[in-house]
Amino acid sequence: MTVEVKDLKKMFFDPKRGEFLAVDGISFNCSQGEIVGLLGPNGAGKTTTLRMIATILRPDSGTAKVNGFEITADPQSVRKNLGFLSSETGLYERLTPREILNYFGQLSDYPLDKLEQRIEDLIKLFEMKEFADTRCERLSTGMKQKVSIARAIVHDPPVMALDEPTSGLDIITSQNTYQFIRDSKAQGKCIIFSTHIMSEAEKLCDRIGIIHRGKLFAMGTLEELRQLTGAHYLEDIFLAIVKEQVDV
Amino acid sequence: MSSSATPSSNYKPMSKTWIVFFKELKEVLRDYRTLIMMIIIPTLFYPAMLVFPATFAKQSIARLGQNTVSIGIVGDCEPLKKRLEQAEHLKVRPVNEADYVEKLKSNEIDVAILVPTEFSAAISKDFTTEPEFSYLKKATLPALKLVLDTNREKVLFSMASVYAAIGEFQEDYIKKRLKALNVGDVWERDTKVTFNDVSPKQSETDDMLPQFAPYLMILMVLLATSYPAIDLITGERQRGTLALLLVAPVERRSIMYGKIMVVVMVGALTTILGIVSIAATLQFGPVKTSVVDAHPQFDFSLTAWLLVLLVMSPLVVFISSLSVYVAAMTRTFQQAQGYLFPMLLVTLFLASAAQIPELADNAFLRIVPIANTTLCIKQIITRHQSWSGIAITFVSSAIAAVLLARSAAGLLQREDLLMGVQLSPQKKMQTGSYGRELVVFGGIVFFMLFYFGQLLSLWNVMASLVITQIFLILCPALVFLRYTRSPVRETLSLKRPSPRFVLAAISLGFATVVLSMLILTVQTKFLPYSEEYAKQMQLMVMPPGRPLWQIILVAALMPAICEEFFFRGVLQGILRKNLPKQKLIIVIGILFGIFHMSMFRIIPTGLLGILLAYLTLASGSIFPSMCLHFMHNAYYLWASYYKIELDSTLCISLAFGGLVIAGLALGWKPAKQEGK
Numbered sequence: 001m002t003v004e005v006k007d008l009k010k011m012f013f014d015p016k017r018g019e020f021l022a023v024d025g026i027s028f029n030c031s032q033g034e035i036v037g038l039l040g041p042n043g044a045g046k047t048t049t050l051r052m053i054a055t056i057l058r059p060d061s062g063t064a065k066v067n068g069f070e071i072t073a074d075p076q077s078v079r080k081n082l083g084f085l086s087s088e089t090g091l092y093e094r095l096t097p098r099e100i101l102n103y104f105g106q107l108s109d110y111p112l113d114k115l116e117q118r119i120e121d122l123i124k125l126f127e128m129k130e131f132a133d134t135r136c137e138r139l140s141t142g143m144k145q146k147v148s149i150a151r152a153i154v155h156d157p158p159v160m161a162l163d164e165p166t167s168g169l170d171i172i173t174s175q176n177t178y179q180f181i182r183d184s185k186a187q188g189k190c191i192i193f194s195t196h197i198m199s200e201a202e203k204l205c206d207r208i209g210i211i212h213r214g215k216l217f218a219m220g221t222l223e224e225l226r227q228l229t230g231a232h233y234l235e236d237i238f239l240a241i242v243k244e245q246v247d248v
Numbered sequence: 249m250s251s252s253a254t255p256s257s258n259y260k261p262m263s264k265t266w267i268v269f270f271k272e273l274k275e276v277l278r279d280y281r282t283l284i285m286m287i288i289i290p291t292l293f294y295p296a297m298l299v300f301p302a303t304f305a306k307q308s309i310a311r312l313g314q315n316t317v318s319i320g321i322v323g324d325c326e327p328l329k330k331r332l333e334q335a336e337h338l339k340v341r342p343v344n345e346a347d348y349v350e351k352l353k354s355n356e357i358d359v360a361i362l363v364p365t366e367f368s369a370a371i372s373k374d375f376t377t378e379p380e381f382s383y384l385k386k387a388t389l390p391a392l393k394l395v396l397d398t399n400r401e402k403v404l405f406s407m408a409s410v411y412a413a414i415g416e417f418q419e420d421y422i423k424k425r426l427k428a429l430n431v432g433d434v435w436e437r438d439t440k441v442t443f444n445d446v447s448p449k450q451s452e453t454d455d456m457l458p459q460f461a462p463y464l465m466i467l468m469v470l471l472a473t474s475y476p477a478i479d480l481i482t483g484e485r486q487r488g489t490l491a492l493l494l495v496a497p498v499e500r501r502s503i504m505y506g507k508i509m510v511v512v513m514v515g516a517l518t519t520i521l522g523i524v525s526i527a528a529t530l531q532f533g534p535v536k537t538s539v540v541d542a543h544p545q546f547d548f549s550l551t552a553w554l555l556v557l558l559v560m561s562p563l564v565v566f567i568s569s570l571s572v573y574v575a576a577m578t579r580t581f582q583q584a585q586g587y588l589f590p591m592l593l594v595t596l597f598l599a600s601a602a603q604i605p606e607l608a609d610n611a612f613l614r615i616v617p618i619a620n621t622t623l624c625i626k627q628i629i630t631r632h633q634s635w636s637g638i639a640i641t642f643v644s645s646a647i648a649a650v651l652l653a654r655s656a657a658g659l660l661q662r663e664d665l666l667m668g669v670q671l672s673p674q675k676k677m678q679t680g681s682y683g684r685e686l687v688v689f690g691g692i693v694f695f696m697l698f699y700f701g702q703l704l705s706l707w708n709v710m711a712s713l714v715i716t717q718i719f720l721i722l723c724p725a726l727v728f729l730r731y732t733r734s735p736v737r738e739t740l741s742l743k744r745p746s747p748r749f750v751l752a753a754i755s756l757g758f759a760t761v762v763l764s765m766l767i768l769t770v771q772t773k774f775l776p777y778s779e780e781y782a783k784q785m786q787l788m789v790m791p792p793g794r795p796l797w798q799i800i801l802v803a804a805l806m807p808a809i810c811e812e813f814f815f816r817g818v819l820q821g822i823l824r825k826n827l828p829k830q831k832l833i834i835v836i837g838i839l840f841g842i843f844h845m846s847m848f849r850i851i852p853t854g855l856l857g858i859l860l861a862y863l864t865l866a867s868g869s870i871f872p873s874m875c876l877h878f879m880h881n882a883y884y885l886w887a888s889y890y891k892i893e894l895d896s897t898l899c900i901s902l903a904f905g906g907l908v909i910a911g912l913a914l915g916w917k918p919a920k921q922e923g924k
Contacts, residue, residue: 012670015670056495076499079497089489090487103271
């Protein structure tokens with residue numbers, strides 16, 4: 001397994017709610033060439049789960065391994081093996097796309113002698129030649145999204161953690177992102193993908209996990225989830241699972 | 249598929265710090281706001297701040313001096329009237345005793361000169377027939393009285409012509425008479441010497457430059473570093489690029505050090521440009537005559553500026569780290585700007601400490617960052633600097649800068665600051681995450697002690713000891729305990745101690761006083777202190793005319809309770825959650841040493857603090873440290889009261905005996921009882 005998540009827990013505190021488990025014992029795994037989707041409403045715990053896998057946050061308990069490296073024991077190796085992309089992440093406005101790719105390539109220990117070629121390949125792949133040397137503050141949203149994706153994979157990681165990557169994007173830019181995710185799958189990458197958009201999950205994911213209030217209620221292929229709930233559309237499947245679990 | 253998983257052993261933190269540094273530098277240099285603060289402001293604005301007010305004031309005074317002043321002479325003195333009529337810019341108008349006030353009110357005349365009858369008489373007198381030979385007495389003229397409206401600026405600035413004309417008249421008169429006595433040369437020579445030495449216009453206190461220059465330097469660095477710090481840290485968080493760095497294989501400390509280095513560079517460049525441009529303005533600019541040449545007592549040489557740069561250099565690192573620290577605490581630009589103002593206030597507050605003569609004499613000020621540097625710059629400019637002062641300022645600022653930079657570099661580890669993750673009070677207590685609160689709490693108590701404590705002691709020594717112990721030490725400690733909702737018994741170590749620790753504490757009291765005296769004796773060889781200081785210290789703890797029991801109650805028992813609650817109770821109780829034992833003991837000791845606010849007492853009190861912290865930790869109870877603290881103070885007070893020398897055979901024997909008993913008590917571990 002390229003990503004193994006076991007019983008991850010993370011406690012948050014809110015003056016109104018007191019202490020609560022934002023992630024409550026989530027376990028799943030993801031293999032090479034597979035897209036696993038984490039589907040849930042806002043505040044379900046998807047982002048916190050991905051942030052723990054990406055070593056931004058430390059879990060209170062539980063563990064996760066990325067390409068064999070444990071997230072708390074060897075975070076540096078986890079980071080070398082992981083590409084992280086989120087709708088909330090921005091770009092350095094005063095740097096050009098080429099400079100950003102160069103910066104993250106160097107930080108990620110990508111071999112210096114091959115880095116220039118790698119950047120050229122990415123510029124060609126994402127059709128960024130026209131604006132590769134323009135400061136990011138002058139780029140359109142679509143152009144910025146391309147730079148963000150290229151930035152996430154400049155060190156050619158085997159695992160991708162994508163946190164609602166299309167949130168706030170128009171339909172054309174979203175399509176580019178979908179294409180990138182499919183291409184990555186074809187290259188054999190392991191992709192964990194969080195979203196609250198049902199259609200996205202339906203289209204892209206090999207397996208879908210239903211997350212609500214910090215818990216992973218079900219995980220399976222679309223067909224398996226249909227069989228589990230008897231519903232056809234993902235929206236109905238989601239509601240059926242969440243309603244049943246919360247009622248209990 | 250290619251997998252780029254490289255082994256983590258190839259990882260080189262320093263090289264990553266440089267990668268971050270160069271990237272941040274590139275970004276900073278592309279930001280016009282930073283460039284303005286870093287280059288334009290120091291090279292143009294700060295020199296202009298020196299040049300414009302001085303030039304403008306000079307021109308304006310000169311212009312006002314050209315105005316014609318109308319003078320009315322009340323009284324009869326024809327020679328003076330003639331002299332004033334001949335003078336430039338003066339016009340004599342007829343007035344008399346009855347109408348001069350009216351004429352002054354209606355601005356018909358600007359100044360009235362009241363000539364007393366003795367003045368007129370003195371001028372017309374034939375002094376050579378006087379019996380006694382006292383040339384100065386005979387030559388001196390009685391005083392004239394000038395009446396004017398001081399609210400009229402035009403008149404005030406034009407008074408120079410009036411004074412000059414009267415002065416010349418008097419001088420001519422005196423010279424003429426001294427010549428007749430054949431002592432004219434003697435008088436002139438004497439007067440010149442006297443004039444140069446005592447004239448208040450030549451005194452340093454009259455000029456604002458030595459006060460103003462250090463402020464300007466510190467303000468310059470603070471303003472130059474705060475924006476890039478906010479941009480590189482708060483801005484990165486707000487723009488969403490911080491998460492990208494956090495998922496890159498680079499240590500969080502390396503990220504912070506890279507950023508701190510850029511901010512330090514901005515601060516350093518601003519300081520160098522600021523000093524060079526101010527020095528050049530003073531040396532070659534239009535204010536050279538009015539500032540540099542007119543004040544030979546000030547040092548504006550290249551060496552002086554290099555010394556200023558030297559003492560500023562660790563402060564640049566300190567202020568840059570402070571800016572980074574504050575920026576790391578904030579989540580938005582608005583919040584950061586909100587923090588900036590209090591930071592500016594505290595910085596200027598510290599800078600102002602060096603301007604208060606009573607505080608500037610306090611040796612402790614030499615180790616307080618910012619305050620020590622302002623004092624040092626002021627002393628360099630006024631030629632009062634000492635090499636030891638410069639060295640202590642440099643070293644203490646450098647230590648403070650390194651500690652603050654290290655502390656700031658660790659802030660990216662904190663999830664509450666990174667992602668806004670809040671911790672519950674219970675969890676904060678469990679993990680000891682009260683760093684921010686402790687810094688604020690410690691800062692407030694420190695400032696209150698420094699300012700109010702000193703002011704109170706000027707009023708009444710005994711009362712100040714009581715008020716300080718209860719309201720500035722014990723109460724804040726208890727308030728902080730309540731605020732953190734810490735469990736009282738556990739935090740304060742309120743546990744019945746094993747008798748062997750109490751015995752050890754009491755007997756150690758005899759030894760610590762003698763050891764402290766020994767340390768002070770050795771220390772004095774390297775860091776001598778004045779007799780005046782020793783006298784002041786003695787007065788602080790031993791106010792005259794009080795019975796011994798009162799002094800022991802106030803200066804031994806109260807500190808033993810209040811200071812122990814503060815240091816070994818609250819501070820140690822909270823810090824022990826996130827510091828290993830050895831570090832904890834040293835940190836508490838250092839804080840205890842600094843708390844005594846005297847550079848000379850830091851080492852002995854710091855070591856005592858370490859011992860007290862150890863006793864609390866080893867016994868699990870605060871009471872042994874209270875016993876030792878009480879014994880130490882009481883024994884010292886007793887010896888001072890009865891004037892018993894601490895190096896007498898009696899005291900040394902007691903110290904030795906105390907050490908032996910303490911050693912036995914601490915070394916003896918009754919296995920069975922300990923378990924219970």
